[in-house]
Amino acid sequence: MTLRTKLQNIIILPDNSILMNTRIIAELCEQMIKEFYSANLYLSMSAWCQEAGLPGCANWMRVQYQEENEHALKFFDYIHSHGGKAVVSAIAAPPTEWKNIQEVFEATAKHEAEVTRCIHQLVKLSREENDYTTEIFLQWFVTEQVEEEENVRNILDQLKLAGENGYGLLLIDRDLATRTYTPTSTAE
DSSP: EEEHHHHHHHOTTTTEEEEEHHHHHHHHHHHHHHHHHHHHHHHHOOOOOOOOOOOHHHHHHHHHHHHHHHHHHHHHHHHTTOOOOOOOOOOOOOOOOOSSHHHHHHHHHHHHHHHHHEEEEEEEHHHHHHHHHHHHHHHHHHHHHHHHHHHHHHHHHHHHHTTOHHHHHHHHHHHHOOOOOOOOTTOO
């Protein structure tokens, strides 16, 4: 990308102050929508778990829902705090049915891997556009995704160990029931 193209992507106000790159704003808006989709996906999974008699798994997914909403709002607030306009578009409906709890968490792992890929693409774009502020903002999400993927892998490992043992699943479900939502600091 040439300097001329980069300059065309930047909004300059009448007082000559520079706002965020329009390409980055558009991509951040897309990620915000993906985060809202993630929230809806986890709420749908929570409903499935509740129906399946797994209230602990339902609780874990509900906490995921709350976290994903918070992530979406972080993007929303960041865009606005840097002079952009967060465009909220339609959010696709998530699936509502899974065969078993193993499949629910496998879908969760696959989804989190995709979110990680998207965050990494945003970091790459911010570097290409020399938008160091956005790159720093995105580092929180990079770290968060490491935690998200590890948590789901651990649950999947436990489910594999439990196998068809209903008692093992009961213990896992009881453990997942203890998870609580803790909002992140606004300083993060």
